[in-house]
Amino acid sequence: MKFSLQANDPLSKARAGTVTTAHGEIQTPIFMPVGTAGTVKAVHQRELKDDIDAKIILGNTYHLYLRPGLDTLEKAGGLHKFIGWDRPILTDSGGYQVYSLSKVRKIKEEGVTFYSHIDGSKHLFTPEYAMDIQRTIGADIIMAFDECTPYPCDYTYAAQSIKMTHRWLKRCCERFDTTEPKYGFDQTLFPIVQGSVYKDLRIKSAEFIASMGREGNAIGGLSVGEPAEEMYAMTEVVCDILPSEKPRYLMGVGTPINILENIALGVDMFDCVMPTRNARNGMLFTRNGIINIRNKKWENDFSPLDAESDLYADQVTSKAYLRHLVHSKEMLGAQIATLHNLHFYLWLVKQAREKIISGEFYEWKNKMVKILGNKL
Ligand SMILES: CNc1nc2c(CC[C@H]3O[C@@H](OC)[C@H](O)[C@@H]3O)c3nc(N)[nH]c(=O)c3cc2[nH]1
Numbered sequence: 001m002k003f004s005l006q007a008n009d010p011l012s013k014a015r016a017g018t019v020t021t022a023h024g025e026i027q028t029p030i031f032m033p034v035g036t037a038g039t040v041k042a043v044h045q046r047e048l049k050d051d052i053d054a055k056i057i058l059g060n061t062y063h064l065y066l067r068p069g070l071d072t073l074e075k076a077g078g079l080h081k082f083i084g085w086d087r088p089i090l091t092d093s094g095g096y097q098v099y100s101l102s103k104v105r106k107i108k109e110e111g112v113t114f115y116s117h118i119d120g121s122k123h124l125f126t127p128e129y130a131m132d133i134q135r136t137i138g139a140d141i142i143m144a145f146d147e148c149t150p151y152p153c154d155y156t157y158a159a160q161s162i163k164m165t166h167r168w169l170k171r172c173c174e175r176f177d178t179t180e181p182k183y184g185f186d187q188t189l190f191p192i193v194q195g196s197v198y199k200d201l202r203i204k205s206a207e208f209i210a211s212m213g214r215e216g217n218a219i220g221g222l223s224v225g226e227p228a229e230e231m232y233a234m235t236e237v238v239c240d241i242l243p244s245e246k247p248r249y250l251m252g253v254g255t256p257i258n259i260l261e262n263i264a265l266g267v268d269m270f271d272c273v274m275p276t277r278n279a280r281n282g283m284l285f286t287r288n289g290i291i292n293i294r295n296k297k298w299e300n301d302f303s304p305l306d307a308e309s310d311l312y313a314d315q316v317t318s319k320a321y322l323r324h325l326v327h328s329k330e331m332l333g334a335q336i337a338t339l340h341n342l343h344f345y346l347w348l349v350k351q352a353r354e355k356i357i358s359g360e361f362y363e364w365k366n367k368m369v370k371i372l373g374n375k376l
Helices: 045-051 061-066 070-076 079-083 095-100 127-137 155-177 199-211 228-239 256-263 312-316 319-327 331-358 361-372
Strands: 002-008 015-021 024-028 030-032 057-060 089-092 105-107 112-115 122-125 141-143 188-190 217-219 248-250 269-271 283-286 289-292
Touching: 002 331, 015 331, 024 030, 024 331, 030 331, 045 331, 057 061, 061 089, 061 095, 061 122, 061 127, 070 079, 070 127, 079 089, 089 095, 095 112, 122 127, 127 141, 127 155, 155 188, 155 199, 199 228, 217 228, 228 256, 256 331, 256 361, 283 331, 289 361, 312 331, 319 331, 331 361
Parallel strands: 030 269, 057 089, 089 141, 141 188, 217 248, 248 269
Antiparallel strands: 002 015, 015 024, 105 112, 112 122, 283 289
16 A cells, blocks of 8 residues: 655645555545445445445444354455455444444453354454454454444553554564465554543553654544544644644544544544445535434425535435435435435535635635534
């Protein structure tokens, strides 16, 4: 994987770059639709490519390992082939899901024992196994097996947690650097900075992660319930330490406002379930603010979702019709709302990139941040 920089914003730490992977180029800042179990829910791969030009999507080790399982994925020739997606894929290591999804789990030095949320079967994820699994899935960018420090937690717990994450990272690097890709194209391992909301621990973790000299770096342990100001403060501390010549990926972030504020702090890559998950509940993100399409006010509003949008669904779907679909829990409602939100997120980061290149990002960001939170 390679990363090149095209522009730095003069009034912030925002930058425009290009990540080059075996499955194609990604212009940054970028938003990565979450396709946890090998599908971006309610959206077809063709729409991702042709309608919203998504450059990279996410898969998740925990989910894919449990279903469809490693045997099927290997026999398919990896996740790209299995789902019919020939652009880049990033997989998270499963560390987060083991905490958020599985019922009972035990965390030991060796790894994490957990019980599947699907059939209760018992499993052990070690740093080594998380690498082997991601080799079998075959994503272009894979994540280290870490402990996403829960929030809130006391200083002692956070300090112990980063030590474990750092020891596990060494084991991930050792395993990754002594195994080969399974499907003939290169994969890249990103380490993950932790440290909860404690500045000194964030500095310590960021310095350790930077010292590993990997091709890209991730910021974890945020967007876990902490106030936005804490998220920004920790992101700023970490971005000032992570090398500028490597891409920075802030995991699980966030709202449109979170994304713009973190781009200004030097973050290049984002993923979040909000545009997909909230779409299914009728929450639409637009360039003028947020629409709750279930609200009665849209009942007889026959204007298009977004007349200025280049997305076909935005032009031909009225607010009234989408309200009807979402209210009736029609599948088409989820499809249109999800496609709209993902198109908006990708439009937003593309606009940010263009403003960074033209040197207008700072003004534009401050204007947008005032609008994007409006309840329409
Ligand atoms: C929502 N906030 C948030 N998500 C986070 C994720 C999961 C993202 C992954 O989880 C799934 O979305 C919930 C998708 O598959 C995505 O790739 C994290 N994963 C790891 N390994 N370490 C972290 O510190 C971490 C922090 C997060 N904060």
